[in-house]
Amino acid sequence: MSLRYIPMSDAEARRMREGGLDAYGNAPERQISDGDGVPCRHCLDYVEAGAPYLVFALRPFSSLQPYAETGPVFMHAEACPAHDGETLPPILSSRDSYLLRGYGPDERIVYGTGDVITREQLETRANELLARSDISAVHVRSTKYSCYQCRIVTA
Structure with missing residues (x-):
């Protein structure tokens, strides 16, 4: 099965960069990256040290709905290309472990699917x-x- 890694949309990224409300x-x-673990949810790569980023x-x-979790994320303050969806994003290849959860078509957690994995x-x-x-x-x-990193679906 081929996986697709879905970043936040171009429209949402543009809206936030233009000062839209979260x-x-x-x-x-707006903050400046220290280069230590500031993952952009649009390009799915890290914000370089000294570069501006947004927190929202x-x-x-x-x-x-009750399962629609909301939380803080980072994104390059300047335009960056959305991740292509086809390759494993850098933000998913740099940590030791991640939390994965399965969601149904109704966007609700499917119980028993939450796992911390390497x-x-x-x-x-x-x-x-x-x-x-x-x-x-x-x-x-x-x-x-x-913190939310990205969504994975099948191609």
Whole structure:
């Protein structure tokens, strides 16, 4: 099965860069990267040391419902190309472990699918989850702070 790594949309990235309000109704905060683990949710690569980035609340769901988690994310303050979706993103190849969760077509967590997995297990576990008929997407989160990284679907 071929996996696709879905970043935040170009439209949402542009809206935030233009000062749009985040999921909590706040303007994004502008900061300067120290180069130590500032993952951009648009290009799915790291913000380089000395480069400006935005911090804002993202809700990576299309509807408001109890499972539509919202949390802080980072993104390059200047335009960056969206990740191509086809290759393993740099932000998913640099940590020791990740939290994966399966979601159904209704964007709700499918219980029993949440797992902390090693970097080496990421693609295998995503394929296992996406092979199930009740799972339409997998969300990847950091294990340290549970921050949303990206969504994985099948191509």
